Amino acid sequence: MKPPGYTLVYTPRSHFARKVRLLADALGIPLALVDAGNVADADPAAYGPNPLMKVPTLLDGERVVFESDHIAACLVRAHDPGDRFGVLATDxxxxxxxxxxxxxxxxxxxxxxxxxxxxxxxxxxxxxxxxxxxxxxxxxxxxxxxxxxxxxxxxxxxxxxxxxxxxxxxxxxxxxxxxxxxxxxxxxxxxxxxxxxxxxx
Ligand SMILES: N[C@@H](CCC(=O)N[C@@H](CS)C(=O)NCC(=O)O)C(=O)O
Known part of the structure; x- marks a missing residue:
């Protein structure tokens, strides 16, 4: 398995970021957190590579992942092949x-x-x-x-x-x-x- 070296662009109150953080914490995956600040602001620099100027965004070396559920699925595919929390559910x-x-x-x-x-x-x-x-x-x-x-x-x-x-x-x-x-x-x-x-x- 790949050693995690992830950064999550987030805000402390973002609910979309929090579901990812809860999953990562439950799986024991460390995330370095970078606070984007006020998400009403329109400074693209605050959002890292995310063209939509939203959080969360996962930075994984050169790879960037947008959208909370997409991030969750990427983390599970890399670190929890048994998908114990049902992230990859299709029902x-x-x-x-x-x-x-x-x-x-x-x-x-x-x-x-x-x-x-x-x-x-x-x-x-x-x-x-x-x-x-x-x-x-x-x-x-x-x-x-x-x-x-x-x-x-x-x-x-x-x-x-x-x-x-x-x-x-x-x-x-x-x-x-x-x-x-x-x-x-x-x-x-x-x-x-x-x-x-x-x-x-
Ligand atoms: N569909 C996105 C939604 C992300 C989202 O809307 N995040 C809010 C913060 S909780 C945001 O950054 N909003 C900024 C804006 O809409 O301008 C996801 O699941 O990650």
Missing amino acids: VATLNARAVMNGVMAQEVELLLAERSGLSTDHPRFDKMRASLLQGLAWLEDHAGVFPRQPSYLGFHLLALWDHLVIYGMVPLDYPRLRAHIEAWRDWAFAAASRPPPIRS
């Missing part, structure tokens, strides 16, 4: 849950970065994003049975999404089945290191 239920979580996270990013950039979100386009975010969460609550109790990439994804919603307080978190999962997962020792810092008012 429809898992991939639907992953798609909904990625969609919820993306809507949240758009709303947060609009506000951070001084743009009013009082517009029908943002209303649709908020509705999509809420419908996505309700869908996940209805499909909470898809999340395994034991550590899984699907669970890392939900934990990253949930903790991000907690720190930004964008929506009430009245989702008892999802909350029960999160509470059961709180004792994962590897999860503490990547917990996002709270927002200082």
